[in-house]
Amino acid sequence: MNCDTTALREVIANFPMRVNPYFLNLIQSPGDPIWKQAIPDSAEIHDHVCTDDPLAEDFLSPVPNLVHKYPDRVLLLVTNQCAMYCRFCTRKRKVGTEKMIITDKTLEAGYTYLRQHPAIREVLVSGRTRRKSYF
Ligand code: SF4
Known part of the structure; x- marks a missing residue:
C-alpha cells in the first residue's frame, strides 16, 4: 500500500497514530473506508472549520x-x-x-x-x- 509519509508524519506530530493488526488486515486498498478510519489524512491538520x-x-x-x-x-x-x-x-x-x-x-x-x-x-x-x- 502506498502512503504519503511526509504528510503522515506531519499529522502524527499533532495527532497520534496507532493501528492494530486486525484493522490493518481489513484494509483492502488505500482510501477504502477502513483506511480512512485508521490512517491519518493531512486534512486533519488543515481543518479550520471544526x-x-x-x-x-x-x-x-x-x-x-x-x-x-x-x-x-x-x-x-x-x-x-x-x-x-x-x-x-x-x-x-x-x-x-x-x-x-x-x-x-x-x-x-x-x-x-x-x-x-x-x-x-x-x-x-x-x-x-x-x-x-x-x-
Ligand atoms: S473514538 Fe477511537 S481513538 Fe477515540 S477514544 Fe474511541 S477508540 Fe479511542
Missing part, C-alpha cells in the same frame, strides 16, 4: 477525565490509550498524548466527585484498566 473540542467536553469536566454532560450520567476516562486511534475521534486532541494524564490521583478526584453527586446513576467508563476498584 474546533479541537467539538463536544465541548473540556467545559463539562469538573475534574480531569470526567465529563458531566447529563444530570444523572457521567463519562469517566480511565486510560489515554486506545488499541487504535480513530481518525474521527472527537477526543483526538488529547487521546494518546501527554495532554491527557491519568493517574491514581486524577482517578481519585473522579471517584470523589461521584461520591459527592448522588444524582449520578450511570457512569460510562471509557477505556480499560487493570486498576482495582475504588468504589
Whole structure:
C-alpha cells in the first residue's frame, strides 16, 4: 500500500497514530473506508472549520477525565490509550498524548466527585484498566 509519509508524519506530530493488526488486515486498498478510519489524512491538520473540542467536553469536566454532560450520567476516562486511534475521534486532541494524564490521583478526584453527586446513576467508563476498584 502506498502512503504519503511526509504528510503522515506531519499529522502524527499533532495527532497520534496507532493501528492494530486486525484493522490493518481489513484494509483492502488505500482510501477504502477502513483506511480512512485508521490512517491519518493531512486534512486533519488543515481543518479550520471544526474546533479541537467539538463536544465541548473540556467545559463539562469538573475534574480531569470526567465529563458531566447529563444530570444523572457521567463519562469517566480511565486510560489515554486506545488499541487504535480513530481518525474521527472527537477526543483526538488529547487521546494518546501527554495532554491527557491519568493517574491514581486524577482517578481519585473522579471517584470523589461521584461520591459527592448522588444524582449520578450511570457512569460510562471509557477505556480499560487493570486498576482495582475504588468504589
Ligand atoms: S477514544 Fe474511541 S473514538 Fe477515540 S481513538 Fe479511542 S477508540 Fe477511537
